[in-house]
Amino acid sequence: MRFARTLSSVVAAAISTAAWGGDSAHAAAITYRCTNPKSGTTWEVKVDYDRGTADSFPAEITGSQIAWHDILHGGYYYLDRASGALTFLNASSTGGYATHHTCRAD
Helix, strand or coil, X not given: CHHHHHHHHHHHHHHHHXXXXXXXXXXXXXXXXXXXXXXXXXXXEEEECCCCEECCEEEEECCCEEEEECCXXXXXXXXXXXXXXXXXXXXXCCCCEEEEEEEEEC
């Protein structure tokens, strides 16, 4: 009887770990360190998968991309999850511009 309880506890723990993700790829929140390749400037982008946010802004999170709009400063961000390429698009009266950065999960 004691063996059965121990075994069921181990199985329950394994299922719980699998359901919540036992590795960082399935963590509830991940911090990406991003770099501007021209200036070398670095900053962090915090993605909270449970809340569906990136840098505290609502984000669309898919298997391949994380996209969000910075409503305070303007601009749209698109992070390619496979390559770590971060594209920033900003509209302006002259047509706007795009900048490209690289990110990696910490």
